[in-house]
Amino acid sequence: MTTSNNKSLTDVSISMVPEVVIQRLPLYVRLLSHFSNAGEDVISSEQLGSHLQITPAQIRKDLSYFGRFGKQGRGYDVKMLENQLREILGLNHTWNAAVVGMGRLGRAVVSYPGFTPEGFNIVSAFDVSDNIVGQTISELEVKAISQLKKTVEELDIKIGIVAVPIDQAQEVIDALVDSGIKSILNYAPLSPQVPEGVTVRGIDPVLSLQSMTYYIR
């Protein structure tokens, strides 16, 4: 998949690459996929940048962490770059996820249709409440948190999705970490404490709202 100019993926130390660079890569993948579907073969860092409003230099710098993808003055091969970024991000296979918190938000999360087509399968659901444990929600039998570690191992769950209220969130995140989960999608509006090596992404609608009021002020 990689050309001779590219560093082998295993040559790139994960910690070398700034986290925010990694967070931009899915945007590149989505845009490249769009261009690929539109029949484009080659794209320049200027074109990529103009769609994402990122300077071409920033894009070249982001990609340079993983080797040399383009030829000077020639641009990037759209399909090849998309495939390589998918490989780098681990998007070429599926991932199992568990949701903790089966209140309104958790129920919305397990019924969200956008995860499966992208390779993210929610295979298990948990709650702390005795009233909810044992119920079947979106074809998942809700389990007690005490079953978390065992289930994570049995079902090869790699991602935890936190959909509990803010006052339970840290405790649940601790339990996920104890179960061996290293990737957490957090819907609770707090910045949790996690050990090194665990990645947390918050879903933050407030940041989105704050960038819209500019247009109506």
Next chain:
Amino acid sequence: MTTSNNKSLTDVSISMVPEVVIQRLPLYVRLLSHFSNAGEDVISSEQLGSHLQITPAQIRKDLSYFGRFGKQGRGYDVKMLENQLREILGLNHTWNAAVVGMGRLGRAVVSYPGFTPEGFNIVSAFDVSDNIVGQTISELEVKAISQLKKTVEELDIKIGIVAVPIDQAQEVIDALVDSGIKSILNYAPLSPQVPEGVTVRGIDPVLSLQSMTYYIR
């Protein structure tokens, strides 16, 4: 509020500033607020950049759309820059919002505790289903979509939050636009069509997941 070096806010044509620059400003506000609370008075574009993993040049370019905030070699006044960005983004007052779709997701949205402290008040809730219209959810009486335009005017609602399934989303967004709403937070996984002058932000947990698998691949 502005120094003599700054352009008056009204001098900056809204369309001049790339949308993605506007989307980065709330991140700057949040970081500046953090530094301000930590007692820092001055911050450089290098420091801002290192926390957000954006090049200092990109940060200076982003801010330059709105005038000159810092003195060459001196850095930015933390409090002043935060206040100016808040003013630019329209965050110094409150905004009223309506949620459309009172299923699981909509109920989660209206009970989300993170909006009000940031000045976003959900003042009205709507649904298309006769079963749900008339119910009281989180102290809001759910109204029929036919009441949307009237309510938007009466309650000075500026933001619409879309929490309906994907197959109803475009229709609901059209109704919001017809009601005069120009800012839409969209939880449905589609890119809706809207007329010029309407801003839509999608909440996309898939992008967040895609930037975590890098660490576990």
